[in-house]
Structures are given as C-alpha cells and as structure tokens.
C-alpha cells in the first residue's frame with residue numbers, strides 16, 4: 298500500500314509533462330516519474346498477476362468508447378454521496394477524490410442539501426457496458442441532477458422539469474468542475490443548460506464571455522468548445538468525463554488487449570472464472586478459441602440453449618480449466 302502511495306505521488310509530480318505526449322515525453326519527465334513508470338512497466342512482466350493486483354495503482358486504458366479499467370477501485374458510499382449501483386461503479390482514486398471534492402463544494406455553498414446521487418461509472422474491469430456507448434475506462438460518471446422538493450427515496454433518475462431542477466446546486470457543481478481542471482467534458486441537456494445560463498447571468502451577474510467556456514448555450518446545441526455539451530439522453534441525469542493524469546499516464550503502458558489478458562488471468566485465479574462480454578460479430582467458437590476453452594464447456598457453464606442468438610453485451614462465464 299505504501300508503495301502504491303509513493304508511486305502515485307511520484308507520478309503526480311510530473312504527469313502533466315508525461316501526459317502531453319507519451320512518445321517523446323521521456324525527456325521532460327521528472328526523473329522520479331520516469332523511474333516509477335519504467336519500473337511498473339518492467340515489473341508487470343516479472344510479477345505474478347495476482348500479486349501485481351494487490352498493490353498496483355489504478356490504470357485507465359484506452360478511451361471512453363473502447364477501453365478497460367485495471368486495478369480499479371469501487372466508488373465508496375460516504376455521508377452525502379449515494380452510489381446507486383456499487384457493482385458498476387468502478388473507477389480510479391483520482392475520480393473518487395474529485396467526486397468527494399465536488400460534493401464538498403456543493404455542500405459548502407448550499408448546506409444541508411440532498412445526497413449527491415452517483416449512477417453508473419464502469420464495470421469492474423471496464424470494457425463494454427451496455428447500454429452505454431462510453432463508460433469503458435473508469436472515468437465516465439453518471440449523476441442524477443440535484444432536485445428540488447421531496448427527494449425520491451429510491452434514488453432513481455426522475456423526470457426533470459423547471460419545477461424540480463435545482464439550478465443553484467447544479468450550477469455550483471458545474472462551476473466547481475470547470476474550476477477544478479479535472480474534468481474533460483460534461484453532458485447536460487440543452488434545456489437545462491438554458492436554465493443554468495439564465496441563472497448565472499441574472500442571479501450571479503456572470504457575463505456571456507465568462508460563461509462561454511463553461512456552457513454551450515446559447516451559442517448552439519452542437520458546439521463542442523465548452524465544458525458542458527448537449528448530448529441526447531441527458532435530460533434526467535448528467536454525465537461527467539474526468540481526466541485522471543496518473544491513471545491515464547499508466548494506461549499508455551497498456552493496450553486494451555494486454556489489459557484484457559491480464560484481467561482474465563487475475564479473475565481466473567481469484568474467482569476461478571472470467572466474464573466475457575459479447576461484442577458485435579462474435580461467434581461462440583471464436584470466443585471459445587480466444588479463451589482456450591471448448592464450445593461445449595461454454596454452453597454448459599452458461600446453460601446456453603441449442604439455438605442461440607449471441608447478443609452484444611451478453612456476459613458469458615469462462616471457467617478455469619486444468
């Protein structure tokens with residue numbers, strides 16, 4: 298654990314330089330960061346996956362739409378933060394800290410508010426996460442909008458209208474994300490952006506110039522030059538994509554395929570089985586071959602019917618065979 302902290306701290310020292318350009322960053326890297334990164338890269342081939350998993354810092358591999366999460370952590374439930382779906386809320390420590398700081402910022406500005414409600418983040422190993430198209434590398438977080446009035450006790454997403462949209466709290470949250478520099482982008486429905494814009498202009502006396510880098514509204518629903526963008530389907534929840542310089546710097550040491558192979562080894566050792574998520578175009582024989590098992594075994598482990606349509610997103614159990 299101490300090693301993890303040391304490595305994390307060292308990487309944090311020089312990550313902006315290392316993150317800028319993976320290939321010729323070597324010259325700009327702080328010597329300690331260079332040492333830490335090279336050591337991790339080297340150890341990975343020499344240490345048993347299981348012991349690696351016991352101390353290796355979290356790694357975010359690839360992109361939101363095609364990525365994996367290695368050695369991730371589960372978003373903890375702490376006072377004021379509710380995690381709707383802990384089994385699908387895996388991420389990296391940098392994001393945990395950023396979310397807790399965001400909650401603290403909202404609570405400081407508007408005390409005694411409702412819980413911050415976290416929806417899906419990533420599956421334990423990242424990767425395809427139906428029905429999402431992104432959420433694959435541990436850095437995408439869905440959140441319920443803060444709501445006015447009575448709080449739904451079930452923490453589900455609710456219809457959000459001008460009557461229950463908690464403009465002040467959502468604005469504070471977004472302004473915090475912007476100021477933190479730790480967020481890559483936020484998806485918020487354009488109608489809610491209009492509410493935020495009007496509130497910031499009228500109540501907070503912000504200028505249009507101050508708001509331009511934060512909100513796409515009113516400059517056009519398809520603008521991509523502001524932190525907050527309109528993407529369909531974000532009327533009842535917002536979606537935040539974090540930057541995680543340490544986890545992403547480490548992620549550049551891995552391909553998605555290497556991460557997958559490592560996770561497979563670790564899961565087979567710990568649990569005796571591995572979850573394979575069906576992709577478009579997969580066949581049962583292809584999946585069997587890739588995982589060095591037989592089609593008959595795959596059928597038995599997953600109780601597959603004789604006539605089978607393999608839908609993308611279906612999770613198949615792959616067991617350890619000796």
Ligand SMILES: [Zn+2]
Nearest residue numbers: 437438439536
């Ligand atoms: Zn999302």
